Amino acid sequence: MGIKAEGVSKLYETAGKRRQVLAVDGIDLEVDEGEFVALVGPSGCGKSTFLYMVGGFISPSSGRILVDGRAVTAPGTDRGIVFQEFALFPWKTVLDNVMYGLQEKGLRRKEAEATARRYLEMTNLQAFERVYPKELSGGMKQRVAIARTLAYDPKVLLMDEPFGALDAQTRVIMQDELLRVWQGTQKTVLFVTHSVEEAIHLADRVVIFTARPGRIKEIVPVDLPRPRSREVELFDRRYAELTSRIWRAVEEEVKKSMELRAATGVAP
Amino acid sequence: MLRQDSSAGSPKAANRLKNSPSPLLVMALRIGALIVFVGSWETASSLKWINPFFVSRPSDIIFRAYTWLSSGYVLSHTAITIVETFFAFVLGALLGAILAFLLYRSSIVDQALMPYLMILNAMPRIIFAPIFILWFGLGLTSKVVLGISIVIFIVFFSIYTGLKEVDQNLINKVRLMGGSEKDVLLEVLIPSALSWLFSSLKTSVGFALVGAIVGEYMGSANGLGHIIAFAEGMFDATGVFAGLFILSFVVIAINWCMERVENHFTAWRMG
Numbered sequence: 454m455g456i457k458a459e460g461v462s463k464l465y466e467t468a469g470k471r472r473q474v475l476a477v478d479g480i481d482l483e484v485d486e487g488e489f490v491a492l493v494g495p496s497g498c499g500k501s502t503f504l505y506m507v508g509g510f511i512s513p514s515s516g517r518i519l520v521d522g523r524a525v526t527a528p529g530t531d532r533g534i535v536f537q538e539f540a541l542f543p544w545k546t547v548l549d550n551v552m553y554g555l556q557e558k559g560l561r562r563k564e565a566e567a568t569a570r571r572y573l574e575m576t577n578l579q580a581f582e583r584v585y586p587k588e589l590s591g592g593m594k595q596r597v598a599i600a601r602t603l604a605y606d607p608k609v610l611l612m613d614e615p616f617g618a619l620d621a622q623t624r625v626i627m628q629d630e631l632l633r634v635w636q637g638t639q640k641t642v643l644f645v646t647h648s649v650e651e652a653i654h655l656a657d658r659v660v661i662f663t664a665r666p667g668r669i670k671e672i673v674p675v676d677l678p679r680p681r682s683r684e685v686e687l688f689d690r691r692y693a694e695l696t697s698r699i700w701r702a703v704e705e706e707v708k709k710s711m712e713l714r715a716a717t718g719v720a721p
Numbered sequence: 722m723l724r725q726d727s728s729a730g731s732p733k734a735a736n737r738l739k740n741s742p743s744p745l746l747v748m749a750l751r752i753g754a755l756i757v758f759v760g761s762w763e764t765a766s767s768l769k770w771i772n773p774f775f776v777s778r779p780s781d782i783i784f785r786a787y788t789w790l791s792s793g794y795v796l797s798h799t800a801i802t803i804v805e806t807f808f809a810f811v812l813g814a815l816l817g818a819i820l821a822f823l824l825y826r827s828s829i830v831d832q833a834l835m836p837y838l839m840i841l842n843a844m845p846r847i848i849f850a851p852i853f854i855l856w857f858g859l860g861l862t863s864k865v866v867l868g869i870s871i872v873i874f875i876v877f878f879s880i881y882t883g884l885k886e887v888d889q890n891l892i893n894k895v896r897l898m899g900g901s902e903k904d905v906l907l908e909v910l911i912p913s914a915l916s917w918l919f920s921s922l923k924t925s926v927g928f929a930l931v932g933a934i935v936g937e938y939m940g941s942a943n944g945l946g947h948i949i950a951f952a953e954g955m956f957d958a959t960g961v962f963a964g965l966f967i968l969s970f971v972v973i974a975i976n977w978c979m980e981r982v983e984n985h986f987t988a989w990r991m992g
Contacts, residue, residue, distance in 0.1 A: 510893050528897040540890035544912050544989045553908070554898035585989040605898060 456484040456507060456609060456641060460516035462666075463502055476502045478666035479516070486608075487639040491652035491659045493703055495710040499667025500645050504611050507643060508534050520609060530558065533607030537614040539594045541586040547573065547597050548582035554605035572600040575634060592623035596630070603634065610635075610642045617647065625683065628654055632680065649700045653692065654681060661702045664710035671702055777959040785963040795948065795967055802944045802971070805861055805933035809868020810926050816869065817876030818914060825884040825910075842874040846932070850939040859940055868932025875925045876918060883917030884910060919986045923979045930972065945971065 463477040477499040484490050492500040505511045507518055509528040518525045520532065541550050548569055555565035573579050576596040586594055595615060602610065615631075616624045628651060635642060646652050652659045653675050661670045675695060677686070686692040759779045765771045766778040773781075789795035820838075824831040850867050857863035892905050900908065937946025945968050952960025 508893070508897060510896070528893070530897070530899040532897060534894065534897050536890040536894070538888070538890055540888055540894045542891065542908070542912070544916065546989075553895075557899045557904065587989060 455486045457519040458482040461506060461513045461518055462515045464514040475666035478668050480669060484641055486641055489635060489642040489655060489657045491644045491646055491656035492662060493646060493649060493652050493659060494662025495664050495707040497710065498662040498664055500662045501613055504613055504643055504645050508532055508611050530605060531607055532609045532611055533602035534611040535598050535602050535615045537617045539598045541594060541597055543586055546583050546585055547578060550597055551601045551604050554601060558605055569604055572604040576600040591619050592627055595627060608640060610640050612644045614645055649696060649703060653695055659699055661699065664706045664713055670706065673699055775958055777962050781959045782962045782966055785959050786966050789963060798944050798948055799971060802933050805864040805868065806930045808865045809929035809932050810872055813869040813872025813929060814876045814918060814925060817873040818880050820877045821880035821884060824881060846870045847935055850935055854940040859942060864933045864936030867936045868929040871928040871932050872925045875921055875928060879917045879921040880914045883913050887913045916987055919983050922983050923976060926975060926979050
C-alpha cells in the first residue's frame with residue numbers, strides 16, 4: 454500500500470483571516486509499498502502537519518493525498534499512528550490497550566487476546582500484560598503503543614517522533630527493534646524525526662523539509678545495506694558522507710527558521 | 722548519631738531512618754495527646770475551673786452519645802442525614818457531569834455560561850439554606866437541594882478541567898483505529914471524567930454532608946444537624962457535643978468508604 458501526495462498544501466487562518474500561516478506548501482511525494490521514509494527538518498516546518506494529513510486528522514487546503522490509490526478524507530484502520538507521547542489508555546492494562554483496536558475491528562475477545570499476546574511477545578512485553586501504563590518506563594510504554602498499532606495490522610505506519618521522549622540508550626534499542634519488526638512485516642512507514650542519525654539508520658529515503666512554509670528541499674536515498682548495524686555505520690565512509698550531506702541541508706533550514714522566528718518574534 | 726549498617730548506607734536511607742520515628746512511638750504520642758486533652762477538660766470541668774454549663778464534660782458527652790445510640794434515638798436521624806447526603810451527591814455529581822460535558826462539547830455554550838457559573842460558585846451556598854427551606858419546605862428536599870448546589874460545582878469544575886486535559890492524541894488514535902464519536906465518548910471521555918470524579922469524591926461527598934447538616938441545622942425536624950440545633954436551643958452543651966461526636970464518626974466512616982471506592986476505581990493511577 455503506497456502513499457502519494459500531489460501538491461499538498463496547508464494554510465492555517467485565524468478567524469477573520471487576520472493572520473494566515475502557510476504551514477505546508479506544495480508537497481509532491483511518492484512512497485512505495487513497504488518503503489521506509491523519514492521526514493526531517495527544523496521545528497515547525499510542517500512535517501508533522503503533513504503526517505497528520507496522511508493520517509486524515511487534518512485536511513489539506515489544496516492538493517490531495519492518496520493511500521493505496523484512494524484519496525484520504527478521514528482517519529481509517531489502513532493507517533496506524535504512533536505518537537511521541539504514547540497516547541495509551543491509562544485506565545486499561547497493557548493487554549487491553551493492545552486489544553482495543555482489534556475489538557474495534559470486530560474480533561471476538563478470545564481472538565483479540567491471542568493476537569495481542571503475539572504482538573506483546575514481538576515487543577518483549579509478555580510479562581507485563583496485566584500492568585497499567587503508569588508502571589512502565591518510557592521505552593516500554595512506546596513498545597506498548599507500537600504493539601497496539603501493529604496488532605490491528607495497518608498497512609501504513611505513521612510515526613511522529615516516536616522515540617523523541619526516550620533517553621539515548623533506550624532510543625537506540627527501540628530503533629533496532631522497530632527495524633526488526635518492520636523487516637518482519639514490510640509495512641510502509643512514514644517517520645518524522647529531528648535526528649539525522651536516526652533518519653539514516655532507519656530509512657530507505659530521507660525527505661528534507663525546508664523552513665516554514667514546509668516544502669521538500671531534497672530527497673536523499675540511503676543506499677546502505679540492511680540489516681544495518683551501528684558498529685558498521687561508525688566506520689562506513691558512505692554513512693559519514695550521507696550524515697554530513699543531510700545535516701548540512703537541515704542545518705541551513707534550521708538557521709533560516711531561526712532567523713524567521715527572530716524577525717517575526719513568533720515562538721516555535 | 723546514626724548507626725551505619727548495610728541497609729542504611731545511602732544518604733537517602735539514612736535520612737529515612739532519621740526522619741521516621743517508630744509507629745509504636747507515634748501511636749503512644751497520639752494516645753498521650755488525647756489523654757492530656759480529654760483529661761484536662763474533664764478535670765477542669767469537674768473542678769469548676771471552667772463552667773460545665775457551657776463546655777460540658779467528656780464523660781457526660783460520651784454517656785449521652787451512648788444513651789442516644791442504645792435507645793436508637795440517634796440512629797434514625799443519622800440514617801436521614803446519610804440519605805440526604807447520598808441524594809445530594811448522586812444528583813449533584815450527575816448534573817455537574819452533564820453540565821461539564823455540555824460546556825466541553827459546545828464552545829458557544831461554554832463562553833456564554835461560564836461567567837455565570839463562576840459567579841454562582843463564588844456565592845456562599847450556606848446563605849441559601851433559609852431560601853431553599855422556604856422554597857422546598859422543612860423536609861428532605863431542601864437539604865438535598867442545598868447539597869446539590871455545592872456538589873454540582875465541585876464536580877463540574879473537576880470534570881471540566883479533566884475533559885480539557887484529555888490526551889488529544891489518544892482521541893486521534895481511537896479515531897484512527899476505526900473508533901466512532903461514540904467510541905471516543907465511551908472509551909476516552911467518560912473514563913477520564915470518571916477518574917476526575919473519583920479523585921474529587923471525598924471532597925464532594927464531604928460537601929454533600931455539609932449541605933445536609935447545615936440544612937438540618939437551619940430548619941428541620943430530623944437529622945444529625947437537627948439534633949445539634951435542638952440541643953443548642955435547649956442550652957444543652959452536652960447534647961451539642963454528643964451530636965458533633967457522633968457526626969465526626971459518620972464523617973470518618975464515609976471518608977473510609979470513599980477512600981476504598983476511590984482506590985478501587987483509580988488503581989491504574991498508582992505508580
